[in-house]
Amino acid sequence: MKKPAQHYAVIGAGMAGVACARTLVQAGHQVTLFEKSRGAGGRMATRDTEFGSFDHGTQYFTVRNPMFARALETVPGLCRPWSANAVRVLDPLGRVVAAPLPTRESHWVATPGMNALVKRWAEPLLAQGAVELQTRVVKIERDALNERRWQLHTEGADDSRHVHSGFDGVLLAMPSVQAHELLRNSKQAPALAERIAEVRVAPCWTLMVAFPQAMQPGLSALGPQWNAARSTHHRIAWLARESSKPQRGPIERWTVQASPAWSQEHLNDDAERVQSKLLKAFAEVTGIRAEPSYATVHRWHYAQTIQPLDQSHLWDPASRIGACGDWCMGHRVEDAFVSGLELALKVA
Structure with missing residues (x-):
C-alpha cells in the first residue's frame, strides 16, 4: 500500500x-x-576561470551499479567516457617509472563540468x-x-x-x-x-594550475605524455590534465590532489604556503617547471572516506x-x- x-x-x-x-x-x-x-x-x-574549468573535487566516476546506470540513461549525452591514459608514479621523487594502469572499466565525466x-x-x-x-x-x-x-x-x-x-x-x-x-x-x-x-574521512588540499603559453604556435603540450596519474609522491596522490577531458577548453591546465596524510598534516597551513609546496611537487612529478599563469588551491575538509x-x-x-x-x-x-x-x- x-x-x-x-x-x-x-x-x-x-x-x-x-x-x-x-x-x-x-x-x-x-x-x-x-x-x-x-x-x-x-x-x-567545477570551478570556472578565464583559462577554463577545473573539476577540483571529484575527478571522474565509474558505473558499476545497475541502478546508477539506469539513472544515467535519463540524461543521454550528458556524461562521456574519458580516456585518461593513466599511469602510476612509483619513483620516490614522483617520476613515472611504471607502465600504464590497467584499464578495467571506463572513467566517466559529466560535461561540460563534473557539477553538470x-x-x-x-x-x-x-x-x-x-x-x-x-x-x-x-x-x-x-x-x-x-x-x-x-x-x-x-x-x-x-x-x-x-x-x-x-x-x-x-x-x-x-x-x-x-x-x-x-x-x-x-x-x-x-x-x-x-x-x-564510527566513520573516518580524510581531507584533501587541491591545486589548480593553468599554462596558456602552451597554446602558442609551434609549442606542443607541456610535460608528460600521460593525462592522469596515481602518485606515490609524499605530497601528491592524483594528477589530471583537465584539457584532456571531453568538452573542456583546450588550454593546458592540471588539477592536483594532495595525499590524505599530507593534507591532514598541513590542514591548517596558510593557503599560500600549501600552494608553494604543491607546485614544487607538481614540477617533480610532471617535469613542468614553467610558471603557471593561474594557480590556486582549495581545501576539502571531508574528501575521501577512509573507514x-x-x-x-x-x-x-x-x-x-x-x-x-x-x-x-x-x-x-x-x-x-x-x-x-x-x-x-x-x-x-
Whole structure:
C-alpha cells in the first residue's frame, strides 16, 4: 500500500541529497532541499576561470551499479567516457617509472563540468521552488505546533535566520562529521549520531594550475605524455590534465590532489604556503617547471572516506531521522547515489 504523502527535509544537495530528494518526489512526497552553498553539486564541483574549468573535487566516476546506470540513461549525452591514459608514479621523487594502469572499466565525466550531472537532476526541484540555497541548517528540533513533526533553524548567507517547520522526517545528506555535529548539537537521535561517529574521512588540499603559453604556435603540450596519474609522491596522490577531458577548453591546465596524510598534516597551513609546496611537487612529478599563469588551491575538509559505515544508509523510524552519503558505503560517486536512493526508498 502506498504511504500517504509526507514532507521531508533533505539537508545537503550533493549527489546523495539530490538522488534522495528526487526519488522522494517521484514517490509522491513533498521535499524541501537545504544547501549551504550557492548551487547543487557538493564534491562533484567545477570551478570556472578565464583559462577554463577545473573539476577540483571529484575527478571522474565509474558505473558499476545497475541502478546508477539506469539513472544515467535519463540524461543521454550528458556524461562521456574519458580516456585518461593513466599511469602510476612509483619513483620516490614522483617520476613515472611504471607502465600504464590497467584499464578495467571506463572513467566517466559529466560535461561540460563534473557539477553538470547533479545540477541537471536538481533542475526539477529548483523549478518547483523546493530548494533553499545558501541556507545552513544549524539545529533540528520538534515542531512547536506539532510534536510529531520537525522544524529546522537555518542561517542564510546574509546572516538571516529562519525557522522552517512542518517536516515529517529529516534526512541528512552531508559529510559524516557535519551530520554528527548537527545531531549532537541538536541533541537528537543519539544512537544515530553514535553510528555516524564510527566513520573516518580524510581531507584533501587541491591545486589548480593553468599554462596558456602552451597554446602558442609551434609549442606542443607541456610535460608528460600521460593525462592522469596515481602518485606515490609524499605530497601528491592524483594528477589530471583537465584539457584532456571531453568538452573542456583546450588550454593546458592540471588539477592536483594532495595525499590524505599530507593534507591532514598541513590542514591548517596558510593557503599560500600549501600552494608553494604543491607546485614544487607538481614540477617533480610532471617535469613542468614553467610558471603557471593561474594557480590556486582549495581545501576539502571531508574528501575521501577512509573507514565507511559499511551499510547503504541510516534510518531511525522512531525519530524519523536518517542519513546518507558516500561515506556510508565508500567514496565513489555511485556510492553516494545508491545511498541517497536507498534511504529514499526506505522512507517512501
